[in-house]
Amino acid sequence: MSKIALVTGASSGIGWATATALSAVGYDLIICGRRAERLAELSSQVQTKTHSLLFDVRDKDSVINAMDSLPAEWKNIDVLVNNAGNAHGFSSTQEGNLDDWDAMIDINVKGLLYVTRSVIPGMVERGTGHVINIGSIAGKEVYPNGNVYCASKHAVDAINNGMRLDLFGTGVKVSQVCPGLVETEFSMVRFKGDSDRSDKVYQGFDPLTANDIADIIQFMVTRPKHVNLSDVIVLAGEQVSSTMVNRQ
Ligand code: NDP
Ligand code: 8X3
Numbered sequence: 001m002s003k004i005a006l007v008t009g010a011s012s013g014i015g016w017a018t019a020t021a022l023s024a025v026g027y028d029l030i031i032c033g034r035r036a037e038r039l040a041e042l043s044s045q046v047q048t049k050t051h052s053l054l055f056d057v058r059d060k061d062s063v064i065n066a067m068d069s070l071p072a073e074w075k076n077i078d079v080l081v082n083n084a085g086n087a088h089g090f091s092s093t094q095e096g097n098l099d100d101w102d103a104m105i106d107i108n109v110k111g112l113l114y115v116t117r118s119v120i121p122g123m124v125e126r127g128t129g130h131v132i133n134i135g136s137i138a139g140k141e142v143y144p145n146g147n148v149y150c151a152s153k154h155a156v157d158a159i160n161n162g163m164r165l166d167l168f169g170t171g172v173k174v175s176q177v178c179p180g181l182v183e184t185e186f187s188m189v190r191f192k193g194d195s196d197r198s199d200k201v202y203q204g205f206d207p208l209t210a211n212d213i214a215d216i217i218q219f220m221v222t223r224p225k226h227v228n229l230s231d232v233i234v235l236a237g238e239q240v241s242s243t244m245v246n247r248q
Pocket of ligand 2: 135138146180181182242
């Protein structure tokens with residue numbers, strides 16, 4: 001019987017690449033996001049079976065209803081990739097936008113918790129499973145104007161570590177991947193569609209790609225039962241911290 005992976009934020013960037021990479025090693029996919037047409041396109045490009053779930057991770061009831069709606073053959077989720085998330089805005093604390101703050105805390109932190117809470121009881125019951133949380137270098141350090149985004153990713157770091165302790169002895173693995181600069185739609189969302197600002201983030205060096213992160217996730221989930229890569233920080237080759245990037 002093939003295994004099932006649920007990937008949140010599969011409609012773009014790291015989530016899309018991860019879904020593709022997991023399909024390549026035989027996983028059937030539950031792909032989640034808000035953009036139906038993107039999920040349909042992803043579904044048409046992978047070789048394994050897919051089931052799309054459309055929901056906003058901020059909406060607790062939608063998350064629960066979506067998970068409850070899964071047909072019986074899709075309920076036994078082996079791998080959960082908590083990837084949905086974004087930065088919204090890039091302002092100092094004294095000038096920050098309250099709606100941006102709400103979005104980052106609601107999506108990156110509370111959304112991750114809602115999905116996790118819906119999925120892991122089944123893993124515990126079956127005595128097997130693997131949760132991969134997408135953190136960030138922003139969850140290991142802070143940088144100017146990163147304030148609330150960094151806080152949300154520090155929260156993911158803490159939730160990841162706490163979840164691993166809570167799941168001690170259950171057979172469920174918990175891992176985190178913390179990327180540095182990955183060229184996706186991330187900066188377009190952060191800068192609200194300002195492509196000049198967004199493009200500059202990735203100029204003058206080779207940033208990570210979504211496929212680089214997906215390769216790591218594929219490697220993590222294909223390790224034998226006795227191996228857990230519990231926390232991986234992955235930076236671009238020319239990057240040594242959030243803010244120190246050797247640009248030409
Ligand atoms: P993208 O903007 O390309 O993708 C973000 C994904 O999250 C989309 O699929 C989007 O789907 C989904 N998403 C966003 N908000 C919601 C929501 N409210 N409800 C449901 N889904 C949502 O960015 P990345 O691929 O780069 O980001 C993926 C993860 O990686 C994030 O957690 C991000 O913080 C993290 N990360 C990114 C880095 C980078 O440099 N790019 C570095 C480190 C970590 P849709 O819009 O269809 O709902
Ligand atoms: C995304 C990477 O450095 O823009 O988490 O915060 S960074």
